[in-house]
Amino acid sequence: MPPGAAIGILGGGQLGRMxxxxxxxxxxxxxxxxxxEDSPGGQVSDHQIVANYDDRTGAADLAAHSNVITYEFENVDAGTAAILEKESFVPQGSELLRITQNRIREKTTLNSIGIPVAPFQVINSVEEAEQAAHELGLPLVMKTATGGYDGKGQxxxxxxxxxxxxxEQLSVFKADLILEKFIPFTKEISVIAARSLSGEIRTFPAAENVHRRNILHLSxxxxxxxxxxxxxxxxLAEEIADKLDVIGLIAVEMFVTQEGHLLVNELAPRPHNSGHYTMDACVTSQFEQHIRAICGLPLGSTRLLTPVVMVNVLGEHLQPLLERVNELPDMVKLHLYGxxxxxxxxxxxxxxxPAQSVEEALQIIDTLEIWTTTEVGQ
Structure with missing residues (x-):
């Protein structure tokens, strides 16, 4: 799919924008x-179709004007994606979307291909939950199988x-529930892998992720x-990309256990928050790599050019940041989502x-006085 072609994106959030x-x-x-209307992605696109993700008319309009279609987050309607597969070129397909939209399907699939995950059981009643708790052992995490984002639904x-x-609290979401063994991890990391139409696979450097209130704060x-x-x-990321026939990107979130082993926690079949550092610190950004992969171009170099720390700007940080925007050090790169x-x-x-070391980058973030010392991770 050569440059000049039209790429349709299901979803108009910040990932679609970038x-x-x-x-x-x-x-x-x-x-x-x-x-x-006027979504972050729509602001920088040639055209935005304002329609719900399950709107078949909107989907048909997208297909009619696109040479290739991708999605920017996994909670778009899988049924729409399946229809688009028949009417347009959707290299990511709908099957991976269907798997990653449901934690039960996701963990069952990972188990079936030999990828290590935390022990889990599907539960349909309080009695099953109590029995599973005895069998798995405390502590545990109960999660909704669908929905849930940034710590919600668990x-x-x-x-x-x-x-x-x-x-009782999670049953109100009207979703299947899963009970997992809580893993006392030492670090959370993620690796983003890209797989092209030709089967070429490249991985980006692993990111060490720090969460605050269940929201990614630092990479x-x-x-x-x-x-x-x-x-x-x-x-592990390469094996998952290969065995699941990924086209485009897949972000693999992992726990590092106290014994130094890796357990896969979640998958995201698209660009990922923990890959934003690639925009200013790698030869190729995760977003360019995704475009290359779905359009059949050779994948770009994933070489890290400099140590870097990515820090999220949440609503409570935005105004203090804007008040200090003229004071940002010259190496700091600002990305706002509109x-x-x-x-x-x-x-x-x-x-x-970007900095000479991650320690220096963390110190720079600390001196901005927008995030607390605890948030910065010092």
């Missing part, structure tokens, strides 16, 4: 489908007495882990801070 910005420099045109369980209350690269462990993490409304804990943008 995907379009990267692709436009390569000469591609973009059409976005999103229910929100409860940590420390005692058997909490099982019933957690089940630290290089991750502060042994080289051998990073190599293992990349091999969202109309700023809300606490809503992702409004991010900063990439």
């Amino acid at each position: 995907m379009a910005l990267a692709g436009r420099t390569m000469g591609y045109r973009f059409i976005t489908l999103d229910p929100t 409860k940590v369980i420390d005692t058997l007495q909490e099982v019933r209350n957690a089940f 630290i690269v290089p991750a502060r882990i042994p080289d051998t462990l990073e190599a293992d993490a990349k091999r 969202k109309k409304e700023s809300k606490p804990q809503r992702k409004m943008g991010h900063l990439n801070v």
Whole structure:
């Protein structure tokens, strides 16, 4: 799919925005489908179709004006994606979307291809939950199988007495529930792998991720882990990309256990928050790589050019950041998403801070006095 072709994006959020910005420099045109007028992705696209993700008329309009269609987050309607597969070129397909939209299908699939995950059981009643808690052992995490983002739709369980209350609270979401063994990890890391139409696979450097209130706060690269462990993490991501026939990107989130082993926590079949550092610190950004992969171009180099820390800008950080924008050090790269409304804990943008070392980058973030010392991770 040569430059000049039209790429349709299901979803008009910040990931679609940054995907379009990267692709436009390569000469591609973009059409976005999103229910929100003037969406972040729509602002930088050639055209936005304002329609719900399950709107078949909107989907048909997207297909009619696109040479290739991708999606920017996995909660778009899988049924729409399946229809688009028949009417247009959707290299990612709908099957991977269907798998990653449901934690039960995702973990069952990973188990079936030999990828290590935390022990889990599917639960349909309080009695099953209590039995599973006895079998898995405390502590545990109860999660909804569908939905849930940035820590929503899940409860940590420390005692058997909490099982019933957690089940009752999560049952209101009207979704299947899963009970997982809580893993006492030492670090959370992620690796983003790209797989092209020809089967070429490349991985980006592992990111060490720090969460606050279950929302990604920092991505630290290089991750502060042994080289051998990073190599293992990349091999896991490559194996997943290969065995699941991924086209485009897949982000693989992992726990590093106290014993130094890796367990896969979640998958995201698209660009990922923890890959934003690539925009200013790698030869090729994750967004350009995704475009290359779905359009059949050779994949770009994933070489890290400099240590870097990415820090998310949430709603509560936006105004203090804007007040200090003229004071930002010259190495700091600002990325704002064009969202109309700023809300606490809503992702409004991010900063990439390249530096001589990740420790220096963390110190720079600290001196901005926008995030607390605890948030910065010092």
